[in-house]
Amino acid sequence: MTIASNLGYPRIGPRRELKTALEAFWAGKSTEADLLATVTALRAGARAVQQGSGISHIPSGDFALYDHVLETACAFAAIPEGYGWSGHGPAGLATIFALARGARGTAAEREAGIPGTATALEMTKWFDTNYHYLVPRLSARMRFRLLHNRWAEAYADGVAHGTRTRPVLLGPVSFLLLSKTEDGSRPLELLPALLPAYAEGLRGIAEAGAAWVQIDEPCLVMDLPPGAAEAYRTGFRALADAAPGLNLLLTTYFEGLRDNLALATSLPVAGLHVDLVRAPWQLDDVLDALPKDRWLSLGVVDGRNVWRTDLRRALAQLRAAEAAGFGRRLMVAPSCSLLHVPHSVAMETTLDPALKRRLAFANEKLKEVAILARAVDEGEQAVAAAFEESDRVLAEARQDARLHDPAVAARLAAITPEMERRASAYPVRAIAQAARLRLPKLPVTSIGSFPQTTEVRALRARLARGELDQEGYEAEIERLIADAVRWQEEIGVDVPVHGEFERNDMVKYFGEQLSGFAFTKHGWVQSYGSRCVAPPIIWADVSRPAPMTVRWSAYAQSLTDRPMKGMLTGPVTMLQWSFARTDIPRETICRQIALALRDEVADLEAAGIPIIQIDEPAFREGLPLRMADRADYLRWAVACFRLASSVVRDDTQIHTHMCYSEFNDIIADIAAMDADVISIETARSNMELLEAFLDFNYPNEIGPGVWDIHSPRVPTAEEMAGLLRRATNRIPVERLWVNPDCGLKTRSWSEVKPAMFNLVNAARKLRAELT
Ligand SMILES: CN1c2c(nc(N)[nH]c2=O)NC[C@@H]1CNc1ccc(C(=O)N[C@@H](CCC(=O)N[C@@H](CCC(=O)N[C@@H](CCC(=O)O)C(=O)O)C(=O)O)C(=O)O)cc1
Ligand SMILES: N[C@@H](CCS)C(=O)O
Numbered sequence: 203m204t205i206a207s208n209l210g211y212p213r214i215g216p217r218r219e220l221k222t223a224l225e226a227f228w229a230g231k232s233t234e235a236d237l238l239a240t241v242t243a244l245r246a247g248a249r250a251v252q253q254g255s256g257i258s259h260i261p262s263g264d265f266a267l268y269d270h271v272l273e274t275a276c277a278f279a280a281i282p283e284g285y286g287w288s289g290h291g292p293a294g295l296a297t298i299f300a301l302a303r304g305a306r307g308t309a310a311e312r313e314a315g316i317p318g319t320a321t322a323l324e325m326t327k328w329f330d331t332n333y334h335y336l337v338p339r340l341s342a343r344m345r346f347r348l349l350h351n352r353w354a355e356a357y358a359d360g361v362a363h364g365t366r367t368r369p370v371l372l373g374p375v376s377f378l379l380l381s382k383t384e385d386g387s388r389p390l391e392l393l394p395a396l397l398p399a400y401a402e403g404l405r406g407i408a409e410a411g412a413a414w415v416q417i418d419e420p421c422l423v424m425d426l427p428p429g430a431a432e433a434y435r436t437g438f439r440a441l442a443d444a445a446p447g448l449n450l451l452l453t454t455y456f457e458g459l460r461d462n463l464a465l466a467t468s469l470p471v472a473g474l475h476v477d478l479v480r481a482p483w484q485l486d487d488v489l490d491a492l493p494k495d496r497w498l499s500l501g502v503v504d505g506r507n508v509w510r511t512d513l514r515r516a517l518a519q520l521r522a523a524e525a526a527g528f529g530r531r532l533m534v535a536p537s538c539s540l541l542h543v544p545h546s547v548a549m550e551t552t553l554d555p556a557l558k559r560r561l562a563f564a565n566e567k568l569k570e571v572a573i574l575a576r577a578v579d580e581g582e583q584a585v586a587a588a589f590e591e592s593d594r595v596l597a598e599a600r601q602d603a604r605l606h607d608p609a610v611a612a613r614l615a616a617i618t619p620e621m622e623r624r625a626s627a628y629p630v631r632a633i634a635q636a637a638r639l640r641l642p643k644l645p646v647t648s649i650g651s652f653p654q655t656t657e658v659r660a661l662r663a664r665l666a667r668g669e670l671d672q673e674g675y676e677a678e679i680e681r682l683i684a685d686a687v688r689w690q691e692e693i694g695v696d697v698p699v700h701g702e703f704e705r706n707d708m709v710k711y712f713g714e715q716l717s718g719f720a721f722t723k724h725g726w727v728q729s730y731g732s733r734c735v736a737p738p739i740i741w742a743d744v745s746r747p748a749p750m751t752v753r754w755s756a757y758a759q760s761l762t763d764r765p766m767k768g769m770l771t772g773p774v775t776m777l778q779w780s781f782a783r784t785d786i787p788r789e790t791i792c793r794q795i796a797l798a799l800r801d802e803v804a805d806l807e808a809a810g811i812p813i814i815q816i817d818e819p820a821f822r823e824g825l826p827l828r829m830a831d832r833a834d835y836l837r838w839a840v841a842c843f844r845l846a847s848s849v850v851r852d853d854t855q856i857h858t859h860m861c862y863s864e865f866n867d868i869i870a871d872i873a874a875m876d877a878d879v880i881s882i883e884t885a886r887s888n889m890e891l892l893e894a895f896l897d898f899n900y901p902n903e904i905g906p907g908v909w910d911i912h913s914p915r916v917p918t919a920e921e922m923a924g925l926l927r928r929a930t931n932r933i934p935v936e937r938l939w940v941n942p943d944c945g946l947k948t949r950s951w952s953e954v955k956p957a958m959f960n961l962v963n964a965a966r967k968l969r970a971e972l973t
């Protein structure tokens with residue numbers, strides 16, 4: 203019988219229950235028992251929904267309090283010193299949260315002996331998604347062992363409630379490839395030490411009675427580094443030997459296996475999962491390469507996007523597998539974990555009904571999986587109504603005239619190479635800008651947002667509930683802007699910002715004002731820990747009916763003689779952090795957004811805003827996972843940025859900002875974006891990320907972040923001056939800016955005020971040293 207299976211379920215809860223519970227716990231407003239009670243209820247709820255949808259392989263152990271990579275590290279004793287772990291027994295919540303968020307000197311942390319200076323683990327993108335994982339910090343001195351069999355426990359929990367689940371582990375090779383070492387050793391060298399811990403984990407899972415275990419190895423879709431293939435062979439041999447009765451399902455997602463296919467199919471596992479949404483072209487190769495005594499799990503339902511599945515197309519893929527000899531060993535699944543999509547379309551009551559019919563979030567996707575499994579076994583007629591609905595809705599979408607705006611098509615067709623080029627080269631522009639802006643050496647700025655306090659969010663909530671009218675809301679936002687501008691003048695910020703108070707989110711805010719975007723009310727997806735995003739849905743051609751930010755930037759500029767910086771979210775980031783339509787190429791969607799932003803840039807310039815920053819924090823994230831695909835992406839991504847930004851005069855300064863990124867492999871393309879100034883996150887890595895810019899001899903201006911805004915710690919002026927001094931050794935001082943790593947929306951004013959004051963003083967110190 204074909205097995206309907208799932209790879210992972212959203213953790214945050216349909217009403218963001220996990221977020222509320224975590225934040226209450228961190229604020230000392232609830233107990234550990236309260237938090238764990240919420241977790242138990244969420245896990246039970248997830249099991250019930252999956253079971254009710256007809257899924258027979260329900261994942262367990264996919265839940266995590268903060269992040270599954272962190273919890274894998276903690277389960278295997280990969281816990282650095284200084285986080286209060288006693289060396290035996292499972293890591294407590296104080297340790298887990300200090301690793302995730304940095305110690306804050308709470309009572310629990312003091313009790314666990316965690317110094318208030320313990321910094322959070324580095325956080326980075328989970329492959330090309332907007333989910334962020336914590337990078338395990340390993341060392342050869344660590345004694346890996348199983349501290350806590352969270353998977354066997356999750357399995358037993360399911361059994362106690364009448365459900366046999368499929369525990370999910372992040373596989374040992376991907377775990378190591380996603381980690382960093384403290385002592386310069388290569389993470390893969392730690393495999394022999396790690397494997398016994400994994401083996402013990404699998405034995406425990408088998409003893410608990412599980413028949414299957416899912417081993418996620420997403421790194422198998424990447425270009426593998428030296429030694430990885432051998433690590434896979436050694437690793438999986440050890441896992442297979444550890445619990446011979448346990449069926450291992452090796453799961454790969456986010457790309458095709460390509461040159462790693464032979465490796466994947468040679469590993470001693472009972473089954474292989476492949477992503478047929480991202481890589482439909484791999485089906486024939488997989489069918490040829492996988493021995494017919496293995497199970498084949500086909501990821502035919504998109505786990506990364508929100509569109510309803512074309513059931514007929516998916517069934518054809520499943521039938522091909524059946525015909526190739528996998529009929530008795532077939533699983534149907536989402537392409538990857540459903541962590542990346544919201545819970546349920548059913549909760550959305552305000553969406554356009556025709557659009558709503560086209561959507562499928564996690565719960566709806568699970569139903570599609572179950573329908574497809576039934577269709578394979580019982581024939582399409584057994585689920586005829588579902589197939590008819592799929593056909594009808596897809597046809598309706600194809601014929602929906604609202605998807606295509608002839609005016610947008612005409613503008614796209616009229617793009618000329620000149621539109622992607624500034625009038626003059628950077629050296630000429632720099633002279634014009636210096637004459638207009640009259641900035642001191644080492645100008646100080648921030649990245650745009652100031653704290654999104656409860657007060658700011660409450661204003662928006664009151665507006666939404668009708669308790670505050672638009673006029674009242676705007677007056678309050680103006681008051682916040684005026685306070686922020688006055689304060690920046692007082693402390694001596696050279697290029698102030700208005701603070702982005704009016705923005706709920708840097709993507710959602712713009713999407714809400716552009717045609718072609720739709721919004722959910724409850725479509726939250728976990729970004730990291732308790733932080734969520736509700737990605738807009740790009741469903742039709744994009745255009746800008748009216749200016750979006752000019753009103754706020756112009757107001758802010760009217761309050762000061764200093765050059766105000768306007769901030770926009772760039773085209774690539776808008777695309778990357780939205781759920782995008784799939785009927786036209788991403789490149790085309792990006793160009794449409796770029797044209798809309800180009801109009802906004804022109805309007806900001808016309809309104810007298812002399813500096814315009816176009817944020818592209820997701821520029822690196824959008825990079826294809828395989829090297830071979832990167833050049834094409836970079837070609838259009840760079841072109842779209844240039845299209846959005848090149849409309850301005852020479853004396854208008856274009857900034858860009860990037861964070862959460864490694865730059866080494868794309869530095870030439872970043873330079874090709876030709877922004878006058880780029881601010882980047884560097885403080886967290888102690889300026890390591892700046893190296894790429896230095897080695898490349900980055901030609902324009904650069905603001906290496908000198909304040910790690912992810913930490914609640916307020917850096918001293920001396921500390922930041924130290925980082926700047928290092929930068930001045932290598933970057934000509936005329937081209938150096940002073941700024942934090944990223945926006946300050948997640949920080950509190952009690953941190954921002956002193957830290958910005960120190961930042962200004964750090965710049966002053968350096969200026970004094972340089973004269
Ligand atoms: C820079 N980052 C971003 C990413 N992706 C984005 N789309 N946006 C980003 O900024 N990816 C990489 C990083 C990830 N970092 C973050 C940082 C912070 C958050 C965050 O704080 N998210 C908020 C939600 C933001 C939002 O949309 N807020 C709205 C709605 C607020 C809300 O919850 N309202 C309540 C009612 C409140 C009331 O008082 O009654 C409700 O709707 O129920 C707003 O401010 O209006 C979060 O809360 O997690 C995310 C990613
Ligand atoms: N302008 C945005 C960029 C975040 S990446 C901010 O300041 O929050």
Ligand SMILES: [Zn+2]
Nearest residue numbers: 819861944945
């Ligand atoms: Zn940023």
